[in-house]
Amino acid sequence: MICPHCEKSLLRKERPGNVCGKCGRRYALDPKTNPLKLNDLRVRRVVLKLGQDGQVPCTPGQLWYALSRKSLRETQVDMGCAVALTFVGVVVGGMGLGSDVVGVAVGGGLLLLAAIGFVVARLAGMGRGRPALTRQAFRSGPLKEWKSVYGALPDGVIDDSGFPTPRPSxxxxxxxxxxxxxxxxxxxxxxxxxxxxxxxxxxxxxxxxxxxxxxxxxxxxxxxxxxxxxxxxxxxxxxxxxxxxxxxxxxxxxxxxxxxxxxxxxxxxxxxxxxxxxxxxxxxxxxxxxxxxxxxxxxxxxxxxxxxxxxxxxxxxxxxxxxxxxxxxxxxxxxxxxxxxxx
Known part of the structure; x- marks a missing residue:
């Protein structure tokens, strides 16, 4: 990722504890450690786009949706599981066919069926539309981390913790x-x-x-x-x-x-x-x-x-x-x- 302070490219080992190994300054968000894969520079770019370069304000709720759009489009079925199950199923099934133990071959077949189930679920879009982070989790996670590092919400984002009070007539x-x-x-x-x-x-x-x-x-x-x-x-x-x-x-x-x-x-x-x-x-x-x-x-x-x-x-x-x-x-x-x- 790119350090938001010195703009140097950092490997994972060069940024322990969200601290840049080149300039020594702390940043808020690391794409490897949050479900939305956010980084500070991306958050600032999205805020500028939402607010049209400061022409209008935006709120944490609006920022949450803008940063969640990609995860909302994606299914939550991990194809890595399907690949692993397929590999193990083929190996186990092959071992079973080469031996007299019927249970081993059956186990391999069941693993292959499970892998097929993952593929079907992904094709069906299971989990699509479910955000990787809820609005509340976004506030208590990434936004809280941001405020702990920078002392306030991102520039252009206004606090929406309370409903506007009607002005008396x-x-x-x-x-x-x-x-x-x-x-x-x-x-x-x-x-x-x-x-x-x-x-x-x-x-x-x-x-x-x-x-x-x-x-x-x-x-x-x-x-x-x-x-x-x-x-x-x-x-x-x-x-x-x-x-x-x-x-x-x-x-x-x-x-x-x-x-x-x-x-x-x-x-x-x-x-x-x-x-x-x-x-x-x-x-x-x-x-x-x-x-x-x-x-x-x-x-x-x-x-x-x-x-x-x-x-x-x-x-x-x-x-x-x-x-x-x-x-x-x-x-x-x-x-x-x-x-x-x-x-």
Whole structure:
């Protein structure tokens, strides 16, 4: 690997304990000792790409997905086991055929069958979609190591350990601002840090139950993962707040399923009732329901940060224009913008 400090190439024996044998400085990540095969230089390159060279922030959740994409595409079946079993099976089987001991030949055959099983499992993609490190393990592993060496998260990565706190309205009165329901803390922190809340007066909440306590009384937008629980979130918000206008702004399943660059994640099998509700909604095809029923989905943290910010910003602007009679009149006569009241 390349030392992130002196940029010299290092053999494994030249970097004991994550210390460069040429410049003597410690680094955080060694590709030989972490499941994602990360090194410091790769992490910095990915952060720069996610943030478009510092134009937008990114969070640990978004960084986790970007660094996990390769492992998500790969099967977790180790072909080294198949090779070893094949070799041993051939040797044992050959010994059995050359002797009168039937059990030896049978044992060799069983080993060959086991090797074939590994090959079939790999071809079937067993383990694909399962990350080599979960999001929590990424925080407690590579990110913790990074902070122990450099004292902080990588430059450009913001802390997402707490959900953004809604700003109180003036005088405690309700405002006509928009409420955005977003259960993913990483995405909520990203949108807040990127200026969405301050620019549009959006109040971020994590759960449908939090909508009633939000100071804003305008439309409710719902932002979610494209998996079984996420796709039901807008229905849950509508059921909990029938008096509010609720808009599902995605992530839509059709926009990511089957797209080459959209690498899905496979989690736990959804609840039977959740699948029944999805089927009753008649919004999804049988193929989509089957896919969701196996635990597949696509997380919000997988959407490139700049693209996600642009999409959510447009959704907020449309919701404001639809909810505001002044903006509706402006749009009806072709104006792209309209003076704010009082100016």
């Amino acid at each position: 003036d005088g405690g009165a309700a405002t006509d601002g928009i409420v955005l329901v977003c259960p993913d803390r990483s995405i909520a922190v990203f949108l807040d840090a990127a200026g969405l809340t301050s620019r549009y007066g959006v109040t971020l909440v994590a759960k449908p139950a939090d909508v009633a306590a939000a100071p804003a009384q305008g439309p409710v937008l719902v932002l979610h993962d494209a998996d079984a629980p996420g796709l039901l979130l807008a229905h849950q918000v509508r059921a909990a707040h029938p008096e509010r206008r609720v808009v599902d702004i995605g992530l839509p399943l059709a926009a990511v399923r089957g797209v080459a660059r959209a690498v899905p994640v496979r989690g736990d099998v959804p609840k039977v009732r959740d699948m029944e509700l999805l089927e009753e909604s008649r919004e999804f095809s049988p193929a989509q329901l089957k896919w969701l029923g196996k635990g597949w989905g696509f997380p919000l943290v997988g959407v490139p940060p700049a693209k996600l910010l642009a999409v959510v910003s447009r959704a907020v602007e449309r919701a404001r224009a639809t909810d505001d009679p002044v903006r509706r009149r402006a749009a009806s006569v072709g104006f792209l913008t309209w003076p704010e009241e009082g100016r």
